[in-house]
Amino acid sequence: MSFIKTPDTAGQAYAPGYFLANNEDCTRLTREIAQNHAQVITDGNGGKHVPMGAFWPANDSATVQGIVYEDVDVTAGNMPGSVVLAGTVYLDRLPAAPDTGVQAALEAKGFRFFDAAPAVTRPY
Numbered sequence: 001m002s003f004i005k006t007p008d009t010a011g012q013a014y015a016p017g018y019f020l021a022n023n024e025d026c027t028r029l030t031r032e033i034a035q036n037h038a039q040v041i042t043d044g045n046g047g048k049h050v051p052m053g054a055f056w057p058a059n060d061s062a063t064v065q066g067i068v069y070e071d072v073d074v075t076a077g078n079m080p081g082s083v084v085l086a087g088t089v090y091l092d093r094l095p096a097a098p099d100t101g102v103q104a105a106l107e108a109k110g111f112r113f114f115d116a117a118p119a120v121t122r123p124y
Contacts, residue, residue, distance in 0.1 A: 016070035019053045019093035021114070026087030028069055031056060033081040035074040039096060047075045053094040056083045061101030086110030090117040
């Protein structure tokens with residue numbers, strides 16, 4: 001499990017796979033996450049990470065294969081990371097919307113998509 005603590009991410013606490021409807025009902029495998037990934041985030045100290053929920057290897061219908069399961073620190077170069085290859089995803093919990101055709105390409109690989117996570121109501 002990766003952990004990234006920078007001034008830019010202070011106060012953010014999301015469990016890995018936050019975008020999934022069920023973490024245990026998905027398929028994940030380790031893949032190489034590229035340092036030059038299109039969705040890489042650079043913090044104020046020069047650190048780089050690919051955020052949880054980024055499309056892997058890219059957000060385009062021709063190459064997309066899965067979704068990054070948890071933040072991956074790529075400051076030192078390409079790194080291994082867990083990638084979801086099939087599962088149920090809440091689109092409102094992804095850091096970026098899928099480009100045209102990406103959702104259909106992933107549905108063909110075993111993904112299901114919902115626009116938003118269900119509202120949680122708690123009794124008083």
